[in-house]
Amino acid sequence: AVLALGSKLYPDFCKAGNLIEKKLIEEGGARTLMQLTCVDELKGSHSSISQWITMVSKLVMPPSLDAQLRLARGNKHDVPVLHRVKWNRVSMDISRHVHTHAWDEEETMLCKRNDELVIGALISNHSTRCIAFDLPEGITYESGDHLAVFPENDILLVKRFCNCFVHELKDAFSQSNGQVRENSSHDEALIWQMQQLFSIEGEADGELFPVNASFPTPLSLLEILQIHVDLALRQSYLTDFLSFLLSRLESVHADLLVHEQVIRFKSLAQQIVQENRPDMEGHIVALIALFPTIVHFLEAFGCIFCKPLGDEQSSSPLISFADVLVFLPRLKPRYYSISSSAMASPTEVSITVGVVNAKTSEGVVVPGVCSNYLAQLTPGDRVKVAVRKSSFRAPSDMETPIIMVGAGTGLAPLMGFLEDRALSLASVGGDNTKKAAPCHLIFGCRSNRDRLYSEKISGWESNGVLQLHLALSRHVAVPKMYVQDKLKELGAELCELLMREDTQYFICGDAKMADSCYESCVKVLQKYGNLSRVAAVQRLIQMRIQHRYHYDLWGVTSQFSNDFLGSNRKRRSQKGREDANAWMGRYVTSRYSGEALEDSIHS
Incomplete structure (x- = not known):
């Protein structure tokens, strides 16, 4: 049974999984237990992976063993895993100031x-x-x-994380065999301990074992937090993390559970960790909006988990910084x-x-x-x-018509293309420059003061390298206009270019903007090309198949997720699903063009 992971935004969707299954069957003589399962990251992978695990378990687990395991789980709590910090030999060669990380040259x-x-x-x-x-x-x-x-994570955010565990770090500092001054200030003690090397061991039922973390050890806490771990609160580990914290509260005396922040935490956490809740993702989104980083979360609930809850002399914090670090994904x-x-x-x-x-x-x-x-x-x-390396390339043939659309920093890759074009045209010179096919740059920004590389672009426009179409959305005394509006304004000229068999279309920037531009192109083809919506959509998909419709976008996954969740956080609406699938259909690779056509027409 093979679970393949991928994204339909890329041409080799789930190729690794397909190849592995093929080799297992053809060269290993394996029989398939179940059909290859392909998980599309755009649609969210967590639930699909969980379903696959459940299905495989049912297929391979003998019913008698499954019953025994269920009975065992009912009679015995899982053994909690504790994470022990093992500090290395004390290093005295420590700076009194926290510096950003220095990479090898x-x-x-x-x-x-x-x-x-x-x-x-x-x-x-x-x-x-x-x-x-x-x-x-x-x-x-x-x-x-x-x-x-x-x-590198911001050094102030790193220090805020460490401040959440100041009780633990100062305790480690005070146990340094007297090699440091006992009268060191709070900040000095924290900075000193942040730079000491340590490793993490897991302990369960009296046994020690290595911990699988996103960083190697031994390292200093400062280095781990600066360059190795992602401090954003992520949906990928949030459910497991909250379940772990709830389990730690089970050891707390009932009198302390009436603490205001304990009640608040349990209310937020239980909305997410309870199984089969249809509104779980909405609660996750809401929680991350409140606490976008693990630091925000710890600062809100550190009084419960990172400090002794109750009498400081007779109790220890419920969690250590190591308990948190092992959940954090790699900083990509x-x-x-x-x-x-x-x-x-x-x-x-x-x-x-x-x-x-x-x-x-x-x-x-x-x-x-x-x-x-x-x-x-x-x-x-x-x-x-x-x-x-990228496959995003402009045509080298100057006789190829080009449409370039970019808003804000979406102009970035287009600048390289345009400078290449300017140099190529300058090298041929004379009448040959006039024979070059048109190159239209549709660029959007808020006002003239926000125009990027304006001198370069104006110079290229004067030299016939490009035709600029500027869309200003917040300029004084000028009607609000976005790049999608400018495309509609081009009307018949744009339609003629899109109907040609050699035109290359490039769009760069935010995924939502790209979606609006897609709709503008469809409407232009309908109005000036006398095409039905079906035929207009087919025309754009055909350009994708022929590798003449190119995009370099960001925010694709979030755009899909926003549509998929719909405007109502309480439940996923059918309309949200339909809008999201139709949206994705416009940007999947050509091997999914049939699906793209069906979804786009439906939209």
Whole structure:
């Protein structure tokens, strides 16, 4: 029985699982226990994986053994796993200040420039930056590739996490065999202990065993929190984490369970951990809106779990920092579209970064981990980054008509394409430039002050490299317009381009914007091409199959999830499911074009 994981956004959906099953059957002589199960990340994987495990268990578990296990579970509680912190030999070579992590030089690139692109913007408010790095010798890229950035968690957030466990860390500090000053301040003790190396062991029923965590040990708490673990509260582990905390409360004396925060925590947690609740995902979304990071959560409920609940002299905290660390997933790299041209700058690579400072539905401000990390860089800083190849490529033939759509930082990869085009046209010169097919850039931003790379783009427009169509959504004395509106405004001209057999369409940016632009193209084809909706949708899908409809989007999974959950958090509406499936149908790869056509027509 093979469970294959993947996303239909990518061309080789669940290919690894398919190959494994094929090899097991053809070369291993295995018989299939059940049909290959493919899980699409877009539709959520947690419930599908749980169903697969249940199904396999029923197929392979003898009924008598299953009955015995059920009986055993009913008569005996699971043995709780405790996580023991094992501190290494005390190191006295410790800084009195907390510094950001220093990567090894061979795995980094040198920051060359970090320029603000929006006039008068602050990092905390609508900042968009162009950040350039020197390419190490032997590293190359092409326009359209991505730069993987390995971020660091904000040092203040790291210290806030440690402050939640100050009781445990100060206790470890005071047991350092007198090698440190007893009169050290609170901050000195915390900073000193954060930089000591430790490892984690699991203990259950008196037996010790290694712990499977997202980071290696021994390491310092400072290094683990800065570069190894994701501090965002994630749905992937939330249910297990809350169940663990509820189990720890079982050891608390009944008199202490009337604590106001205990009652609040149990109310929130039980809405999520109870099985088969149809509204569970809605409660998860609501909880994460209240506590977007594990630090927010611990600061709210640390008085229950991270400090002695009751008499400090006779009790210990219910959990240790190790109990939390083992749940946290790995801090993953973020991928940014490269905005420089390999033709123009073969030894330098640049990205365009919109600095994120989001606000949840509960009003909690959450700074973007990677964008804020990048925004703080200064020339000379070393950053762990790596070039990642992409299939997102502009045509090299200057006689190919091109439509480019981008809003905000969605302009990033298009800048590399346009600079390549400008250099190619300049190299042929003369009358050959006039023979080049049209290149339309539909760019959207709030106002003229938010126009990115405006001087470059104006220069290219003057030289005939592109035709600019600017959509301003918040400019004074100008009607509000978005890129999807500008596409409709192009009308017959856009329709003619979409009806050609050689036109290439590129769209970059937010997934919701891309969806609106898709609808605009359908409406233009209907109005100016005299096509039915079925035929208009078929036309765009045909462009996808022919690899002439390209996208580089972010927020795809969240857009699907928003539609799938619907506007009502209490339940998933059938309408939400239909909208979500239709939306995904527009962006799945060509091998699913039949499904895409059916869903898009239905929408």
